């Protein structure tokens with residue numbers, strides 16, 4: 001079965017991409033992902049905050065060095081005085097390119113349209129073949145409107161678009177008041193693909209210690225439905241490619257994502273739970289499903305259940321909500 005897929009200008013051997021996680025941050029794991037059938041990998045994000053802090057620390061160091069470390073500086077080159085996390089990220093890109101034949105996508109994560117976006121150039125220089133820009137934001141400030149935030153996000157996309165010539169994917173949140181409109185604007189700002197969606201990790205409250213703690217629960221297949229709906233809705237109205245991320249654990253999950261209209265299917269939690277070889281299970285399972293259901297190619301399957309192809313497209317809208325509540329039995 002030919003699973004060849006085009007994404008961000010690359011011809012991939014299948015639609016399965018390993019999304020950003022600690023697993024894509026180690027060379028041995030990246031090799032294992034490729035061996036198990038990953039068609040591309042997204043490296044862990046480099047965060048705006050991290051780049052900003054490093055720049056501030058470097059500025060402080062150099063200012064102080066000018067006075068008190070003048071002698072030391074004459075012995076040590078500046079770069080040796082402070083090893084930056086971002087250097088490690090660039091090194092990971094270089095090593096991943098050396099170790100892998102599949103496309104290596106670097107991830108940048110931030111929301112303000114400032115100097116850090118230029119780091120995209122460094123990622124490109126290190127060999128990244130595409131950039132996934134993650135706009136992870138929780139809008140808590142009452143003085144900033146949704147429209148302001150959207151403008152800010154678009155400015156970031158434009159800044160990265162201007163910084164590099166590489167294919168650009170934008171990973172975004174589902175929580176926009178008019179996602180269809182915003183998706184179009186992201187496309188106009190230069191996004192070649194949209195990655196739906198960021199998964200938000202809300203802190204849990206501990207009533208005993210009166211503290212809020214970290215909670216990171218891995219997804220399961222029930223997390224599939226939100227990106228699935230939006231991919232089905234957006235597919236007919238966007239030229240940009242669409243990547244499904246969230247809740248893909250079984251071959252059937254992947255079939256649904258592709259039928260909704262996803263160009264590629266990304267997975268993280270299933271790989272963290274089952275190991276890189278789970279990609280082989282997903283790939284074999286997809287082929288088996290297609291053969292059993294007489295699908296000759298991925299093209300025949302892909303987008304076959306996007307919104308405009310369904311006999312009842314209103315199922316994605318208010319009508320579904322009304323019907324669901326009326327027919328629900330408890």
Ligand SMILES: Cc1cc2nc3c(=O)[nH]c(=O)nc-3n(C[C@H](O)[C@H](O)[C@H](O)COP(=O)(O)O)c2cc1C
Pocket residue numbers: 019020021022043044045107109134171197198199218219220223245246247248266267268269270
């Ligand atoms: C431990 C962990 C680390 C992650 N790190 C990143 C990251 O650095 N950048 C990013 O864009 N997404 C990151 N993600 C999100 C995943 O790439 C993915 O979008 C999300 O887990 C939903 O997909 P899944 O249901 O297949 O896990 C991370 C997820 C997990 C569980």
